[in-house]
Amino acid sequence: MAQVFLPYALRKYAGGVEQVGMLADTLGELIDKLEAAYPGMKRHLVVDGALKPGLAAVVGHTATRRGLLQKLEDDVEVHFITAISGG
Amino acid sequence: MVATYDTKTDYKVVGNSPIRHDGLDKVTGRAVYGGDVKVPGLIWGDVIRSPHAHARIKSIDTSAAESMDGVFAVLTHADFPVADEREISAGEDVVNLKRDQANVMADDKVHYTGHVVAAVAAIDRNTAQEAANKIKVEYDVLTNVSDVDTAMAEDAPIILESLVGDHLGEDVPNTNIAKVFRHEFGDLEQAFDRSDLVIERTFSLSMIHQGYIEPHNATAVWAEDGNITVWSSTQGSFGVRAQTAGMVGVPESRVKVNYVEIGGGFGGKTKVYLAPIAALLSRKSGGRPVKLVMERTAVFEATGPAPGGKIRMKIGVTKEGKVTAADTDLIFESGGYPGSAVGAAAICVFACYNWPASRITGYDVLVNKPKSAAYRAPGSPQASFAIESVVDEICEEMGFDRIQFRLDNAAREGTRRGDGVQFPRVGLEECLIATRDSDHWNSPLGDAPAGKARGRGIATAYWMNGGGKSTCDLMLQDDGTVMMNEGSADIGGTRASIAMQAAEVLGIPAEDVHPSIPDTDSIGFTGVTGGSRTTYATGLAAYNAAHKLVDELKDRLANLWETEVDKIDFADGMFSSDGQTIGIQELAGRLDPTGGPVTSTASVNPSSAGAAYGVHICDLEVDLATGKTDVIRYTAVQDVGKAVHPQYAEGQIQGGAVQGIGWALNEEYFLTDDGAMANKSFLDYRMPTSLDMPMIDTIMVEVPNPLHPYGVRGVGEVPICPPLSAVVQAIHGATGKRYYDLPVKPGRILEATNGN
Numbered sequence: 001m002a003q004v005f006l007p008y009a010l011r012k013y014a015g016g017v018e019q020v021g022m023l024a025d026t027l028g029e030l031i032d033k034l035e036a037a038y039p040g041m042k043r044h045l046v047v048d049g050a051l052k053p054g055l056a057a058v059v060g061h062t063a064t065r066r067g068l069l070q071k072l073e074d075d076v077e078v079h080f081i082t083a084i085s086g087g
Numbered sequence: 088m089v090a091t092y093d094t095k096t097d098y099k100v101v102g103n104s105p106i107r108h109d110g111l112d113k114v115t116g117r118a119v120y121g122g123d124v125k126v127p128g129l130i131w132g133d134v135i136r137s138p139h140a141h142a143r144i145k146s147i148d149t150s151a152a153e154s155m156d157g158v159f160a161v162l163t164h165a166d167f168p169v170a171d172e173r174e175i176s177a178g179e180d181v182v183n184l185k186r187d188q189a190n191v192m193a194d195d196k197v198h199y200t201g202h203v204v205a206a207v208a209a210i211d212r213n214t215a216q217e218a219a220n221k222i223k224v225e226y227d228v229l230t231n232v233s234d235v236d237t238a239m240a241e242d243a244p245i246i247l248e249s250l251v252g253d254h255l256g257e258d259v260p261n262t263n264i265a266k267v268f269r270h271e272f273g274d275l276e277q278a279f280d281r282s283d284l285v286i287e288r289t290f291s292l293s294m295i296h297q298g299y300i301e302p303h304n305a306t307a308v309w310a311e312d313g314n315i316t317v318w319s320s321t322q323g324s325f326g327v328r329a330q331t332a333g334m335v336g337v338p339e340s341r342v343k344v345n346y347v348e349i350g351g352g353f354g355g356k357t358k359v360y361l362a363p364i365a366a367l368l369s370r371k372s373g374g375r376p377v378k379l380v381m382e383r384t385a386v387f388e389a390t391g392p393a394p395g396g397k398i399r400m401k402i403g404v405t406k407e408g409k410v411t412a413a414d415t416d417l418i419f420e421s422g423g424y425p426g427s428a429v430g431a432a433a434i435c436v437f438a439c440y441n442w443p444a445s446r447i448t449g450y451d452v453l454v455n456k457p458k459s460a461a462y463r464a465p466g467s468p469q470a471s472f473a474i475e476s477v478v479d480e481i482c483e484e485m486g487f488d489r490i491q492f493r494l495d496n497a498a499r500e501g502t503r504r505g506d507g508v509q510f511p512r513v514g515l516e517e518c519l520i521a522t523r524d525s526d527h528w529n530s531p532l533g534d535a536p537a538g539k540a541r542g543r544g545i546a547t548a549y550w551m552n553g554g555g556k557s558t559c560d561l562m563l564q565d566d567g568t569v570m571m572n573e574g575s576a577d578i579g580g581t582r583a584s585i586a587m588q589a590a591e592v593l594g595i596p597a598e599d600v601h602p603s604i605p606d607t608d609s610i611g612f613t614g615v616t617g618g619s620r621t622t623y624a625t626g627l628a629a630y631n632a633a634h635k636l637v638d639e640l641k642d643r644l645a646n647l648w649e650t651e652v653d654k655i656d657f658a659d660g661m662f663s664s665d666g667q668t669i670g671i672q673e674l675a676g677r678l679d680p681t682g683g684p685v686t687s688t689a690s691v692n693p694s695s696a697g698a699a700y701g702v703h704i705c706d707l708e709v710d711l712a713t714g715k716t717d718v719i720r721y722t723a724v725q726d727v728g729k730a731v732h733p734q735y736a737e738g739q740i741q742g743g744a745v746q747g748i749g750w751a752l753n754e755e756y757f758l759t760d761d762g763a764m765a766n767k768s769f770l771d772y773r774m775p776t777s778l779d780m781p782m783i784d785t786i787m788v789e790v791p792n793p794l795h796p797y798g799v800r801g802v803g804e805v806p807i808c809p810p811l812s813a814v815v816q817a818i819h820g821a822t823g824k825r826y827y828d829l830p831v832k833p834g835r836i837l838e839a840t841n842g843n
Contacts, residue, residue, distance in 0.1 A: 008270060009269070018272060054174055061510065062511075065694055077508075077509060081430075081506050082430030
C-alpha cells in the first residue's frame with residue numbers, strides 16, 4: 001500500500017490528515033482512488049490527463065519522470081511537491 | 088523503479104583534469120558567441136523600454152519610425168499572435184505563454200521600468216536605435232508597487248488584473264499574491280512548547296542580478312517557407328525553441344536553434360527575451376535576418392534577477408542541543424509576473440537539519456520590478472541566509488559548538504526535508520566532519536591590525552540538483568577516435584566532463600572523444616544546462632551511448648572472430664575472447680566488412696542528480712572606521728559525489744562562493760522612489776572581482792550518488808548558498824552586532840556599530 005503524503009492545501013479534502021494509505025499499481029490509479037475517496041482532490045493534481053504543470057510527484061526519494069504511468073511498489077511513499085528547475 | 092548503481096572506483100579517465108576540448112578556441116577568440124553571429128543580409132533590431140515601473144499604455148505612435156529611411160519593420164505587442172493563458176510544459180520549464188509573451192513585449196500595461204514596449208528593424212544598429220527613439224508612447228502612470236509589504240496590503244494597486252491567485256488551494260482574484268502554499272508536519276505548537284530556547288527573526292533581501300558578462304542577444308531568420316532559424320546565447324537551445332515557437336505561434340519543428348557559445352548565464356539565460364522579437368521582425372522585414380543585442384543597462388533593468396523579499400524564521404531548541412521545531416514564512420518577489428523561486432526555497436530551507444516538527448509557508452508576490460528568473464540554486468541562498476543566521480544566534484546564546492550542533496542535528500539518510508520527502512544517502516555529515524578537521528577551522532583567526540576587527544563565520548546549505556532529459560550520440564571513426572554530439576550548452580566545461588564519461592566506458596583517452604553541440608534539428612531533446620544536471624544527466628546519456636557502442640562492436644567482432652557475442656569480454660578498451668585480444672581503436676579500422684560505420688545514441692530522463700550539501704568557513708576583517716570589509720580566508724567544503732573533472736568542479740565551487748560573497752556584502756537592486764534602477768552598470772552594481780577575493784580553498788568530499796554509475800552529483804549550484812550567512816556571521820564575529828538585512832554594506836555596518 002502506497003503511503004501518500006498529502007499536500008497541505010489538499011488535506012481539507014481528507015479531514016485534515018497528513019498521510020493516507022492507498023492501494024494502487026500506478027500513480028494515475030492512485031490519484032483516481034484519492035478522488036474517489038476524497039472528491040475534489042484530482043483537479044489540483046491532474047490537468048488534461050497528465051500531472052498538472054508545475055507539480056512534481058516524488059515516488060520514493062526522487063521526482064518521477066514517468067508521470068501518471070509511474071509504477072508504485074508496496075509501501076512506497078508518494079509526495080506531491082512544486083516542480084522546480086535550477087539555475 | 089529508479090535505477091541504482093554500485094559505484095565504480097577504478098577510474099582511468101574520470102577524476103583527471105584534461106584540458107577542455109573547447110579551450111583553445113576560447114582563449115584564441117575563435118569561439119563563436121551570439122554577438123559574433125553574422126549572416127548575409129543581416130539587419131539590426133532595437134527596442135524601446137518603459138521609463139515607468141507601472142503604467143497603462145494608452146497609445147503607441149510608430150509612424151515617425153516607420154517613415155524613416157532604412158527602417159524595415161516596427162513591432163508592437165499587437166503583432167504577436169494571441170497566446171494561451173494556460174501553463175504548459177515547454178521542455179523543462181513551465182511556461183505561461185501569454186504572460187511570458189507580455190514580458191517579452193508589453194501588452195496593455197508595463198510592469199517594470201525597462202519593460203519592452205516596441206521594436207524596430209533597420210539597415211544598421213544606429214538607424215534602428217534612432218527609429219526606436221522616434222516611437223511615441225503615451226502612458227497612464229499608475230502607483231508603483233515597490234516591495235512585498237506594499238504588494239500584500241489590502242488596498243494595494245493590482246499589477247496583473249487577470250491573475251487569480253492560488254492561496255492554499257483557494258482561487259483568489261484581485262491580488263498581487265500569485266501563490267500561497269504550505270508544507271507542515273508534526274505538532275508545531277507542542278514542539279515549540281518543549282523548547283528551552285525559541286528565536287524568531289525577520290530578514291530582508293534585495294533583488295540581485297546573475298551578472299553574467301555576455302549580454303543577451305538573438306539573431307533570427309523567418310524564411311519564406313515558414314521555417315525560423317535562431318542563434319541566441321542560452322543555457323538551453325531547446326528551451327529557446329519551445330518558447331519562441333509558442334510565442335510566435337508556430338510548431339516547434341519549424342524552429343531551429345543553432346548553438347553558440349555562452350558567456351555566462353547562472354540561470355538567467357533559461358528564459359527568452361529577444362528571440363521572438365527577432366523572429367517577428369524578420370518576418371515583417373521580408374525574411375531578412377535580424378539581430379538584437381542588449382546593452383548592459385537593459386540586462387540589469389529587464390532580465391531576470393534573483394528574487395528579493397522577506398523571510399520570517401522561528402526555531403526552537405532544547406538545552407541539550409537538539410532542534411525541536413521550525414516555522415518560516417518565505418515571501419519572495421516574483422517581479423512583474425508570477426513565478427519566483429519560492430517553491431525551491433521551501434524545499435531547501437530546512438534540509439540541513441532533522442526537525443521533529445516544521446512548517447513552511449511560501450508566498451509568490453508580484454511587484455513592479457523585472458520578472459525574476461533562476462539564479463544558481465534559485466531560492467536556496469536566501470533560505471540558507473535566514474536559517475543559518477538564526478542557528479548561529481542559537482549556538483551563541485546557548486554556548487553550543489557551531490559544528491557539533493550541526494552534526495548532532497544533521498540530515499542523514501532517512502531524514503525528511505521540510506516538504507516531507509525522505510533523503511537517500513547524503514553527505515552532509517561527511518562535509519561537517521571535513522570542515523571540523525580542516526586546517527582552516529583549526530587555525531587561529533589571528534590578530535587584526537589596529538582599527539580593524541576580525542570574525543569567523545560558518546554556514547551550511549542544500550540544493551536538490553536536477554535530472555531531466557538529455558541526449559548523446561557517438562560515432563566511432565576509422566582511426567579509433569570518437570565524435571560525440573550532445574545537446575547541453577557548455578557553461579562550466581561540460582563538453583569535457585561528458586566526453587570523459589564516454590571515454591571512461593570506452594577505455595580511450597578523453598582527448599580521443601571530440602564533443603560537439605549541434606543545432607536542435609540534429610540532436611535529440613536535451614534540457615537546459617541548469618539545476619546542476621548536466622554532468623549528471625547528459626553524462627549518463629554519454630555513458631549509456633558508450634555502452635551501446637561497445638555492444639555493437641561486440642556484435643561486429645563476433646563476426647570477425649567467428650564466435651558468440653556473449654563469449655567476448657570488454658575491459659579497459661580491450662576486447663578479448665578465447666585468448667584473442669584487440670583494442671577498440673584497432674578494431675575501429677577493421678569494421679568495413681562487418682557492416683560499416685558504428686554509431687550509437689542514448690536518451691535519458693533521470694529523476695535527480697542527488698542531493699548536494701556545502702559547508703563554508705569565512706574569515707573576514709572589518710575596518711571599524713569605514714565599515715569596509717575584506718574576506719581574508721575562505722574555505723568551501725562540498726559533497727561532489729564524484730568529481731569527474733576535479734579542476735572544473737573546484738572552479739564551480741570557487742565561482743559560486745564568490746557570487747555568494749558578493750550577494751552578502753555588496754549586491755542589490757538600488758531603486759529610486761519611482762521604481763527605476765539607479766545602479767544599472769557594473770561600475771555601480773558592485774560585484775566582487777579577483778582583486779577583492781582571497782584564494783577560495785576547496786575541500787571536495789566524495790559521497791557517491793547511488794543514482795549514477797560513477798557516483799556523480801550536481802556541483803555547480805550549492806556553493807552560492809552558504810556564503811550569505813557565513814560572511815554575515817563573520818561580520819557579527821568582528822563587530823558583535825547581528826545583521827538581518829542584505830547586503831551588509833559598509834553603511835549598514837557603521838549604522839550598527841556607531842549608530843550612524
